[in-house]
Amino acid sequence: MTTGNSLINLGDLSQPVTTLIEKISNAIGVIYEPTKIRRNAKAEVEAHRITVLAGLDLQNEVEHRAMQRMLVQETRKQNNIENIIQKTVEELPEDAQVDSLNEDWLANFFDKCENISDEVMQTMWSKILTDEASRPGAFSKRTIGIVSNISKAEAETFSRFCQFVWNLGFPCPIVFNINEDKILLENDILFSDLNHLQAIGLITISSSESYIVNIINKKLTYKYFNKTMLFEVPEEMNNKLPVGACLLTEAGMELFKICKPQSNVEYLNNIFKIYEEKGIVVKDITANL
Numbered sequence: 001m002t003t004g005n006s007l008i009n010l011g012d013l014s015q016p017v018t019t020l021i022e023k024i025s026n027a028i029g030v031i032y033e034p035t036k037i038r039r040n041a042k043a044e045v046e047a048h049r050i051t052v053l054a055g056l057d058l059q060n061e062v063e064h065r066a067m068q069r070m071l072v073q074e075t076r077k078q079n080n081i082e083n084i085i086q087k088t089v090e091e092l093p094e095d096a097q098v099d100s101l102n103e104d105w106l107a108n109f110f111d112k113c114e115n116i117s118d119e120v121m122q123t124m125w126s127k128i129l130t131d132e133a134s135r136p137g138a139f140s141k142r143t144i145g146i147v148s149n150i151s152k153a154e155a156e157t158f159s160r161f162c163q164f165v166w167n168l169g170f171p172c173p174i175v176f177n178i179n180e181d182k183i184l185l186e187n188d189i190l191f192s193d194l195n196h197l198q199a200i201g202l203i204t205i206s207s208s209e210s211y212i213v214n215i216i217n218k219k220l221t222y223k224y225f226n227k228t229m230l231f232e233v234p235e236e237m238n239n240k241l242p243v244g245a246c247l248l249t250e251a252g253m254e255l256f257k258i259c260k261p262q263s264n265v266e267y268l269n270n271i272f273k274i275y276e277e278k279g280i281v282v283k284d285i286t287a288n289l
Helices: 015-028 042-055 061-091 103-113 119-134 141-147 152-164 182-186 191-199 250-256 265-277
Strands: 165-167 171-173 203-205 211-214 219-224 227-232 240-244 246-248 281-284
Touching: 015 061, 015 103, 061 103, 061 119, 103 119, 103 141, 119 141, 119 152, 141 250, 152 165, 152 171, 152 191, 152 250, 171 240, 171 246, 171 250, 182 265, 191 203, 246 250, 265 281
Parallel strands: none
Antiparallel strands: 165 171, 165 219, 203 246, 211 240, 219 227, 227 281
């Protein structure tokens, strides 16, 4: 972004935000002006629009309507883009590594989100941009492509599913008996919902009884939200820990980072019972740390 074309007093903004705005402008060819320092009144913008239309050599009413339609569509897209940017600017941390943010990634990102007008979904997209700006490489282009086709209802279903995700060194759901688990049903997740999450590329479902995590020690500590759990696996299980019928895909693991699910005590107690039946002892050792 060249200084001569800037509509922004960049000195009013933090360095990460300034860099982000410059990179966005370079990537999509549009100068973004944060809401808090916008100076153009709506009347001035409307007057400019009328002047531009009047200066075009439109031959007939069809061309005029086509131009009006294009303006409406592109204005809508621009509003969507700016809403997402504004949400990101408000949440961007001071230590964000924006200098490493890839402009090709940004161009692809805004190409995919320009038609998102729902505020909840715009917030999800802004979280993705914030996370990518903070830690470049957090979201692949493949994941962005998947997100561009996710509906609000699908995002909400995935967010509910994420209450069953543990930190085993990587995000991993632990869910058994997916056809009849009452905990799933109580949280409005049907077997058909799990199949749908698999179809849209966020989870995989085991065709056998359970996925297995290979372990080194017989005693391991894993985390469920803010709780630390000690797993004691018997010798006869040959260093294998069953983790249930579902795993997150790469896209699912990346999206999990921006979900804000709540822990579920009833679910956790049920997992204790399931592992006990398998001969695995799970203890909450949070208070001992």
